[in-house]
Amino acid sequence: MARLNVNGVVREVDAEPDTPLLWVIREQIGLTGTKYGCGIAQCGACTVHIDGAAVRACSLPLSAVEPGQKIVTIEGLAPGADHPVQQAWAELDVPQCGFCQPGMIMASAALLAQNPRPSEAEIRQEITNICRCGTYNRVLAGIKRAAERGQSG
Ligand code: FES
Numbered sequence: 001m002a003r004l005n006v007n008g009v010v011r012e013v014d015a016e017p018d019t020p021l022l023w024v025i026r027e028q029i030g031l032t033g034t035k036y037g038c039g040i041a042q043c044g045a046c047t048v049h050i051d052g053a054a055v056r057a058c059s060l061p062l063s064a065v066e067p068g069q070k071i072v073t074i075e076g077l078a079p080g081a082d083h084p085v086q087q088a089w090a091e092l093d094v095p096q097c098g099f100c101q102p103g104m105i106m107a108s109a110a111l112l113a114q115n116p117r118p119s120e121a122e123i124r125q126e127i128t129n130i131c132r133c134g135t136y137n138r139v140l141a142g143i144k145r146a147a148e149r150g151q152s153g
């Protein structure tokens with residue numbers, strides 16, 4: 001058994017210590033917004049925040065989560081799904097199929113929390129998530145829009 005703080009709620013989970021956090025989140029806790037893409041830390045579909053940092057949950061064993069760490073998934077990013085990144089995404093119709101987008105949004109939100117006005121080069125360097133639909137240009141525009149929103153509000 002392990003205790004995890006996910007989206008502000010402490011949950012008891014029963015999984016082997018080497019179980020990837022992604023599967024604990026999806027199958028035990030039932031939060032399916034966090035997606036499985038590659039399973040080898042390459043695509044970013046499984047991105048969650050741990051103490052504010054973007055982490056690829058497919059490649060993090062449950063045992064690596066330390067007691068007291070705060071995990072946030074796409075479902076818990078903002079009440080009403082109104083984080084500046086989510087607002088910018090809606091305004092610019094960033095998603096296409098949508099599968100990669102929870103990870104894109106979580107990675108983008110973590111970047112802006114650390115660096116509220118990233119340059120385009122910094123965005124390209126930091127956001128390495130893969131999108132099969134090729135939404136990269138809209139993701140870039142969305143992050144810039146969210147940065148503007150964050151400054152104004
Ligand atoms: S599923 Fe985790 S990085 Fe691809």
Ligand code: FES
Binds near residue numbers: 095
């Ligand atoms: S929107 Fe389809 S994979 Fe990114």
